Amino acid sequence: MEDSWSSSVDVHLDWTPGSGRHALANAVRAAIRDGRWRSGAIVPSTRALAHDLGIARGTVTRVYADLAAEGYLHTSQGAPTRVATAGAEALSSPDPAYTHRPPRQWNLMVGRPDPSLFPRDLWTAAAKRVLQHTPNETFGYGEPRGSSVLRTTLSAYAGRSRGVRTDPARIVICAGFSHAIGVLGRALRRVGITEMAFEDPSFVRFRAFAAATGQHVVGVPVDEQGMDVTQLNSPAVVVTPAHQAPMGVTMAPARRTALAQSGALVIEDDYDGEFRFDHHQVGALQALAPEKVIYAGTASKTLAPSLRLAWLVLPRALVDPVVSVIEAEGVYVPMLDQLVLADMISSGAYDRHVRRCRLEYRARRDRLVAALPPHLIPRGISAGLHLTIPMSFSDESAVPALAARHSLAIATVGESRIDADGPAGLVVGYGAPPKNSFGGTLAALLAMLQEM
Numbered sequence: 184m185e186d187s188w189s190s191s192v193d194v195h196l197d198w199t200p201g202s203g204r205h206a207l208a209n210a211v212r213a214a215i216r217d218g219r220w221r222s223g224a225i226v227p228s229t230r231a232l233a234h235d236l237g238i239a240r241g242t243v244t245r246v247y248a249d250l251a252a253e254g255y256l257h258t259s260q261g262a263p264t265r266v267a268t269a270g271a272e273a274l275s276s277p278d279p280a281y282t283h284r285p286p287r288q289w290n291l292m293v294g295r296p297d298p299s300l301f302p303r304d305l306w307t308a309a310a311k312r313v314l315q316h317t318p319n320e321t322f323g324y325g326e327p328r329g330s331s332v333l334r335t336t337l338s339a340y341a342g343r344s345r346g347v348r349t350d351p352a353r354i355v356i357c358a359g360f361s362h363a364i365g366v367l368g369r370a371l372r373r374v375g376i377t378e379m380a381f382e383d384p385s386f387v388r389f390r391a392f393a394a395a396t397g398q399h400v401v402g403v404p405v406d407e408q409g410m411d412v413t414q415l416n417s418p419a420v421v422v423t424p425a426h427q428a429p430m431g432v433t434m435a436p437a438r439r440t441a442l443a444q445s446g447a448l449v450i451e452d453d454y455d456g457e458f459r460f461d462h463h464q465v466g467a468l469q470a471l472a473p474e475k476v477i478y479a480g481t482a483s484k485t486l487a488p489s490l491r492l493a494w495l496v497l498p499r500a501l502v503d504p505v506v507s508v509i510e511a512e513g514v515y516v517p518m519l520d521q522l523v524l525a526d527m528i529s530s531g532a533y534d535r536h537v538r539r540c541r542l543e544y545r546a547r548r549d550r551l552v553a554a555l556p557p558h559l560i561p562r563g564i565s566a567g568l569h570l571t572i573p574m575s576f577s578d579e580s581a582v583p584a585l586a587a588r589h590s591l592a593i594a595t596v597g598e599s600r601i602d603a604d605g606p607a608g609l610v611v612g613y614g615a616p617p618k619n620s621f622g623g624t625l626a627a628l629l630a631m632l633q634e635m
């Protein structure tokens with residue numbers, strides 16, 4: 184059906200001739216959000232659309248490139264451009280980040296920790312302590328920047344565990360990194376920054392959140408040494424230096440230094456920094472340039488994504504703009520959860536839990552790597568809850584149908600790619616399955632790989 188919607192078919196866009204490139208991009212975004220340009224459908228070729236609208240082909244090419252970077256369109260080498268599937272759903276559904284895969288028996292989705300590892304007992308004990316001792320003010324409206332107790336605790340924790348240079352006054356609590364990226368998109372506009380670069384590949388939902396704040400989103404290629412800093416030309420950039428998402432590489436020391444000295448404002452997404460499996464410690468990039476790097480930590484991997492708890496360590500000049508965006512939004516993280524996390528960290532329970540999880544995930548990583556067929560060489564295995572398996576474009580494009588047949592929820596690098604010529608492969612989120620089903624999930628993956 185969707186393939187019949189070829190590049191020569193007429194499409195309607197609410198666009199006034201002469202209104203410019205940004206208006207054209209808005210018209211295409213609206214067509215995708217409204218479902219008029221359907222998820223997965225082939226879009227008109229740049230030549231055909233330029234002809235129909237009576238504008239230069241280069242204008243359409245730039246609009247398509249921008250929309251691919253934002254996650255609305257999906258470009259693929261040697262294939263027509265399509266409306267993105269995950270991206271289009273993410274941009275139109277009310278709960279974009281965590282529902283974009285149909286239920287399958289086996290889950291290897293990147294970015295998910297094992298929900299069965301949530302420390303129910305430790306959380307209950309900490310919640311009890313908090314409720315017994317917290318003053319009545321806890322039940323008021325709270326602070327837009329977050330609980331001072333949690334900010335003080337996190338200041339010590341981020342310094343001790345990740346080498347972050349901070350004090351409580353620089354810390355702001357957000358409802359997950361997903362919330363933080365939107366807050367930052369707005370705050371950066373207030374200080375005159377209107378373009379944000381992201382690694383290519385990088386997760387589409389974060390690019391979409393930034394684009395939704397009016398930021399122009401562009402991609403910077405990633406190779407074996409992490410993001411290629413020489414290709415960065417934007418005033419702000421979001422990076423995952425400790426364990427690139429999704430490729431898994433660690434940014435090389437020379438690139439870290441170059442990035443810290445580049446003059447760009449860096450948003451360091453340290454989403455799984457607690458899970459390093461080798462002895463090669465990779466501290467926070469933020470320590471190299473605390474006034475140029477925004478450090479972002481999250482409880483989504485160590486505890487649970489549903490807590491919606493993340494923290495930003497900000498350059499001093501950005502504290503007020505960020506707090507005023509949060510105040511204007513009126514969205515604060517629940518105070519009791521903040522206090523429970525603070526209690527868990529200061530009692531040592533959080534560190535013990537993280538250590539236990541690290542052992543579990545490392546054991547899974549070892550089992551997975553040992554079980555892979557020898558011709559598949561995994562990458563990004565030193566850290567985090569996922570690794571990648573590089574593969575050809577044609578093997579990658581076979582994955583969705585094969586995964587469905589094996590009832591496996593799994594992502595490809597292609598879903599995160601901005602440039603159609605970028606890397607291809609499979610992203611194996613071995614952290615996702617509950618402990619008791621890891622064996623079955625691994626067997627499903629191996630059965631799928633055998634058919635490729």
Ligand SMILES: Cc1ncc(COP(=O)(O)O)c(C=O)c1O
Pocket residue numbers: 293294295358359360361362386423428452454481482483488492493
């Ligand atoms: C690359 C990356 N950054 C950040 C996060 C954390 O996002 P949040 O704090 O909104 O759960 C994730 C979670 O999947 C991630 O994969």
